[in-house]
Amino acid sequence: MSRKRFLLIGAVVLATLLFQGCWVYSAYPLAETEADQVFDRNLLATWAQEEGCTLAISRVGEDRNYHVFYAAPREQKSGGCLLDEGQSASFLGSLVELNGVRFLDLYPADREDTHHSMALHSFYKIAVSGRTLTIMPVNRDWLKEQMDSGLLPIAARLRTGGEGDDLVLTSPTRELRSYLESNASNDSLFPQAKKIVFQRKPPS
Numbered sequence: 001m002s003r004k005r006f007l008l009i010g011a012v013v014l015a016t017l018l019f020q021g022c023w024v025y026s027a028y029p030l031a032e033t034e035a036d037q038v039f040d041r042n043l044l045a046t047w048a049q050e051e052g053c054t055l056a057i058s059r060v061g062e063d064r065n066y067h068v069f070y071a072a073p074r075e076q077k078s079g080g081c082l083l084d085e086g087q088s089a090s091f092l093g094s095l096v097e098l099n100g101v102r103f104l105d106l107y108p109a110d111r112e113d114t115h116h117s118m119a120l121h122s123f124y125k126i127a128v129s130g131r132t133l134t135i136m137p138v139n140r141d142w143l144k145e146q147m148d149s150g151l152l153p154i155a156a157r158l159r160t161g162g163e164g165d166d167l168v169l170t171s172p173t174r175e176l177r178s179y180l181e182s183n184a185s186n187d188s189l190f191p192q193a194k195k196i197v198f199q200r201k202p203p204s
Helices: 140-148 173-182
Strands: 024-026 045-048 054-059 066-071 088-098 101-108 122-129 132-137 156-159 166-169 196-200
Touching (some): 024 122, 066 101, 088 173
Parallel strands (some): 024 166
Antiparallel strands (some): 045 054, 045 196, 054 066, 066 088, 088 101, 156 166
């Protein structure tokens, strides 16, 4: 996957709709068991960005996991997709609710080097309102500032190389959940300027 990569989903998949360079990943998931997850049927749909990119979310079997498939058209309207023209990527997603806020945890489901440079998790704050799906990626620059100043209460390290420096969270699941629960409404961690907006497509 290129650095214009989903983070949903993200991620996280992710400032405006086009995110290049630096991302936030995690070595551990937000949910260790099915009991940690929630399931929302409202997510099951094909969603589209204004640029024509699509996000198809379906259920995996009878459990609480999602299959997330992001695709960019061969010709983009304005270059605002999170992948290069004609590319696509698959993820396994789980939905977690912390302090009344929902987060989508995405993990690569395909292993092509052109899609996923690392087999790591990425988190996105997510909300559905009517026919609109809003996804907000983690603010890597703010997290790095917190890390550099010694104010970040969870463990993280930089992964350098490529087009930018990715930030990889290395704290275990319970610490990640506690941190996100405390910062669910933190506009510095999830700035409005970075939100990604999709509209539900009518069933074909």
